[in-house]
Amino acid sequence: MDDDVEHLAQRFEEHRSHLRxxxxxxxxxxxxxxxxxxxxxxxxxxxxxxxVDNLGGWLTTIVARICLNMLRSRGTRREAALDVxxxxxxxxxxxxxxxxDVADPEQEALLADSVGLALMVVLETLAPAExxxxxxxxxxxxxxxxxxxxxxxxxxxxxxxxxxARRRVQGRAPSPSADRTRRREVVEAFIAAARGGDFxxxxxxLDPDVVLRADTGAMPGTKLVRGARKVAEQAYTFRxxxxxxxxxxxxxxxxxxxxxEGRAFSVLSFALxxxxxxxxxxxxxxxxxxxxxxVSFLPG
Numbered sequence: 001m002d003d004d005v006e007h008l009a010q011r012f013e014e015h016r017s018h019l020r021x022x023x024x025x026x027x028x029x030x031x032x033x034x035x036x037x038x039x040x041x042x043x044x045x046x047x048x049x050x051x052v053d054n055l056g057g058w059l060t061t062i063v064a065r066i067c068l069n070m071l072r073s074r075g076t077r078r079e080a081a082l083d084v085x086x087x088x089x090x091x092x093x094x095x096x097x098x099x100x101d102v103a104d105p106e107q108e109a110l111l112a113d114s115v116g117l118a119l120m121v122v123l124e125t126l127a128p129a130e131x132x133x134x135x136x137x138x139x140x141x142x143x144x145x146x147x148x149x150x151x152x153x154x155x156x157x158x159x160x161x162x163x164x165a166r167r168r169v170q171g172r173a174p175s176p177s178a179d180r181t182r183r184r185e186v187v188e189a190f191i192a193a194a195r196g197g198d199f200x201x202x203x204x205x206l207d208p209d210v211v212l213r214a215d216t217g218a219m220p221g222t223k224l225v226r227g228a229r230k231v232a233e234q235a236y237t238f239r240x241x242x243x244x245x246x247x248x249x250x251x252x253x254x255x256x257x258x259x260x261e262g263r264a265f266s267v268l269s270f271a272l273x274x275x276x277x278x279x280x281x282x283x284x285x286x287x288x289x290x291x292x293x294x295v296s297f298l299p300g
Contacts, residue, residue: 008049012041015056019063025135026067028093028120031292036066057146064132064150071128090223092215092284093120095267097257098249099297100184115139117251117269118280119169121213126165133158134165183272184254187247190270190278191256194235194242202232207277217286231281241266246298257295264293 019040023033040063052058095117123131129151136142136150137158148158186205193201206228213224225231245256250269258266267290271280284290 004050005045008045009041011055012044012059015059018056019059022060022135022140023063023067024094024096025115025120025123025139026064026131027070028091028124030094030096032070036063036070039066057142060136060140060142061146061150064136068128068132068150071131090213090215091121091124092213092282093117093124094289095250095255095269095284095293096252097264097267097293097295097297098252100247100249100254115251116253116271117255117282118271120251121280121282122169126168129153130161130165130168133161134169137162138166180254182276183270184247186272186276186278187254187256187270190235191242191245191247194239194245197236197239199232199236202235203228205278206231207273207275207279210277210279210281212281212283214283215286217288219285219287248295248298257293257298259295259298262295264290264295266290267293 016037019037020033023036024030027033027036040059043062043066044059049055049058123135126134132151133144133147136147137144144155144158144162147162148155151158151161153161190202190205192198193205208228209226210228210231211224211226212231212234216223225234241258244258244260244265245268246259247254248257249255250257250267253269255270256266256268257264258268265285265287267284269282270278271282273279
């Protein structure tokens with residue numbers, strides 16, 4: 001490795017965590033985000049970076065282009081699949097798990113910058129260019145002039161993409177909920193009600209219009225459930241797994257991971273309304289994707 005490439009590699013590592021954050025919010029997949037960042041490094045290492053004034057911005061643009069292409073490719077595959085399988089597609093993004101009691105300042109700062117899984121679910125509904133414009137501008141303050149070059153549109157058109165995405169996010173993202181202590185209390189009450197088989201207690205925790213999404217991957221299973229009674233019935237049906245549930249942070253907010261023999265078999269995130277009741281539950285139960293989650297921080 002010559003000196004220029006070695007120097008670029010060192011500076012690239014300084015930006016890796018930021019680039020991974022951009023890619024994760026764009027793709028909702030931890031493994032794909034890593035792939036996008038690695039591909040970004042390969043492209044950057046082959047390019048002439050000597051005249052680049054803003055290395056971070058340049059690298060962000062490279063990774064964003066890669067993510068945009070990945071999203072477009074994913075959309076084509078999904079449309080082909082939906083021609084065969086006639087059901088409402090449910091995709092729950094990969095969760096980022098952490099201990100519920102955070103003592104490390106660096107970890108606390110990371111969690112404070114987390115994007116809740118409920119918002120990530122809404123981002124999955126956006127068109128690729130809309131998602132890119134919203135993520136880059138609203139979450140990372142990238143100017144529309146730079147976004148325009150990635151999506152091959154004018155800055156005004158890029159602004160419209162972000163605005164359209166913002167309206168959809170505001171219309172579908174959960175309302176701001178109570179503080180983390182209150183959210184943890186609700187999660188623990190949910191576990192207690194499930195463990196005790198207390199259907200009425202489960203029902204009392206749920207907003208009348210609550211939505212449950214379950215992403216089981218290639219496995220058959222519930223995809224989408226609406227309404228408090230139906231959601232409570234689902235939770236009641238799976239009460240036998242409640243003793244295996246542990247409270248963790250899911251994308252910085254209290255949630256549940258089901259663990260058996262040191263491996264995760266489900267992750268459940270919650271969104272609360274202004275009255276403290278659960279408005280949304282998102283479950284990842286795809287064995288293939290769960291196999292890569294690290295739950296070593298949990299006590300044995």
